[in-house]
Amino acid sequence: MPGYAIAHLYDVDVNADIVEYLERIDSTLAPFGGKFLVHGGNQVSMEGPEHAVAVVIEFPDYQAVQDWYRSAAYQAILPLRTGNASGTAILAQDCGEDHIATDVLER
Template identity: 35%
Template sequence: MTAYAIGNLRPPAHLDEQVFVYMERIQATLDPFGGRFLVHNAPLEVREGAWPEALVIIGFPGIEEARAWYDSAAYQELIPLRADHIPGDVVLVEGVADGYDASRTAAAYRAEQLASTADQG
């Protein structure tokens, strides 16, 4: 199942030189794990709420590859080049399986909530 590294970053108006070095070197850390940029600071069309930050999404073949990339010595060496100059949040998350149906998830959540309410009452 596909997995993603998602960055919600808050870049300053002026980027430090180390950020450019990070950007120049990151792809080499992704390649051994099948990682590729899917979104990289593209303009956002906010439809609900507020999203003042920059969005980065990197896709991986699976969660193990995403974890291995993030934990790799090559990427750990790069992190300070970005993190020391651009604050933000980074998460790893699995995607949904082929054929995923949100209505089945809703039914399971509903049943779980009803059971929990019945236990309390």
Template identity: 40%
Template sequence: MAAYWIAHVTVTDPERYSAYQALAPAAFARFGGRFLARGGEADVLEGPEQARHVVIEFPDLAAARACYASDAYRAARAARAGAAEVALVIVDGV
């Protein structure tokens, strides 16, 4: 069953954030992740407004968790440190 990363992101330093954007997609691909939504127009109907919303589908919950814990994604997170405010959850699909 598919699982999803759902992230709400406000980029505070676009130049530093671009380093994350260069690294993260390879980590996602390694674990079968594919973008379903990435940025674009969004309407915040409830809760705090975030500038960017991302949904990434993984083949299953184990792959989604393994991606987050991987060395490749750890390096991407390190590159993103201090460049964005991020809220991220992993959700099991139905």
């Protein structure tokens, strides 16, 4: 099942560091099979900070997303983003096609 890197970013200071981050991130994704599903485009923040944006990157599996995030290449550019934006980043596994909301409840 796919794995995902999901970010909810706000207060992004689009400066030289962010530009460098954007210029370099694609090359960190390629070795792990990562591809952007949501990045830019039309977005409306319905809850939380008004100018927040969502980013979703898909990987072939959960191990690949973890390996990408911990990779030396990504860790080298991560401070370019975290030093210039607030937000939350989550690594998540696909829940499968037959998932329903109550599956997360202990029975």
